[in-house]
Amino acid sequence: MESLSFIETSMEDKIGFITLNRPKQYNALNRQMIHEIVTAAEAFDRDPNVRVILLSGNGQAFSAGADIDEMAEEGAVQMELRNQFADWDRLSLIKKPIIGAVKGYVLGGGFELALSCDLLIAGSDTRFSFPEVTLGVMPGAGGTQRLTKLVGKTKALEWILTAERIDAETALQYGIINRITEPENVLMEAREMAEKIAAQAPLAVRLIKESVHKAVDYSLYEGMQYERKNFYMLFASEDQKEGMQAFAEKRKPNFRGR
Numbered sequence: 456m457e458s459l460s461f462i463e464t465s466m467e468d469k470i471g472f473i474t475l476n477r478p479k480q481y482n483a484l485n486r487q488m489i490h491e492i493v494t495a496a497e498a499f500d501r502d503p504n505v506r507v508i509l510l511s512g513n514g515q516a517f518s519a520g521a522d523i524d525e526m527a528e529e530g531a532v533q534m535e536l537r538n539q540f541a542d543w544d545r546l547s548l549i550k551k552p553i554i555g556a557v558k559g560y561v562l563g564g565g566f567e568l569a570l571s572c573d574l575l576i577a578g579s580d581t582r583f584s585f586p587e588v589t590l591g592v593m594p595g596a597g598g599t600q601r602l603t604k605l606v607g608k609t610k611a612l613e614w615i616l617t618a619e620r621i622d623a624e625t626a627l628q629y630g631i632i633n634r635i636t637e638p639e640n641v642l643m644e645a646r647e648m649a650e651k652i653a654a655q656a657p658l659a660v661r662l663i664k665e666s667v668h669k670a671v672d673y674s675l676y677e678g679m680q681y682e683r684k685n686f687y688m689l690f691a692s693e694d695q696k697e698g699m700q701a702f703a704e705k706r707k708p709n710f711r712g713r
């Protein structure tokens with residue numbers, strides 16, 4: 456396991472683990488920490504031995520959001536010149552699936568980080584919220600956009616305007632998370648899901664992720680054309696031959712990501 460300043464990373468069974476490691480501050484995300492998360496995710500994305508990325512947090516909470524101490528004295532011009540959220544944008548360019556294992560507080564930027572994951576397993580104690588309005592600001596790393604696209608305008612407005620906490624059951628009901636489990640089992644469940652995906656053909660997994668994400672922004676027609684090109688493209692892969700041959704021979708396929 457490699458310990459950077461604010462995160463830990465490791466790799467096992469084709470899964471790249473990124474663990475937020477600032478438990479005393481509920482994994483509040485300072486700029487350096489976001490930079491480390493994104494850099495680690497990009498390194499796993501390039502590593503052919505990694506097929507899925509699993510993001511979790513040490514301690515009781517996934518993350519209490521952006522580091523308020525770091526932002527308190529900031530100015531608008533400073534933020535614009537620094538291009539404050541550029542690192543966050545890089546996270547949406549990761550091609551491999553990212554599974555988030557969350558529990559406890561998932562607030563503000565922590566909620567935005569969770570919404571940047573492709574799949575979410577949540578502990579029954581999880582509380583999601585956008586408390587930015589109580590600080591005199593608003594979500595800035597995609598919260599107003601991602602939550603609205605996911606749950607619709609009505610609930611997104613209610614939750615972001617009131618900073619109300621969303622419990623795990625409600626999050627499941629609105630499709631924010633995939634599954635609920637006991638908080639102590641979150642990592643194990645996420646890992647089981649990661650193992651299932653890691654056993655599939657990596658190129659197919661990659662293009663499925665891309666195609667599903669396009670459905671959020673594209674018209675149905677554009678999305679269908681995009682899907683079709685990706686479908687055809689997979690017939691250029693060795694794994695398509697291997698997958699279909701293994702089916703005919705009644706054996707498990709051995710996918711190699713080519």
Ligand code: CAA
Nearest residue numbers: 479480483519520521522523524562563564586594595596
């Ligand atoms: N930034 C910086 N430090 C934080 C933090 C944050 N977001 N959240 C918690 N901490 C720190 C506290 O300052 C405290 O540090 P000290 O021990 O040094 O005093 C430590 O973590 C423990 O916190 P509390 O003593 O407050 O613990 P609690 O159990 O009473 O409350 C909490 C926990 C409800 C998470 C509370 O800390 C809290 O409300 N935190 C702020 C949550 C928030 O407003 N997040 C949104 C940030 S803005 C944002 O994310 C913008 C964006 O879109 C990018």
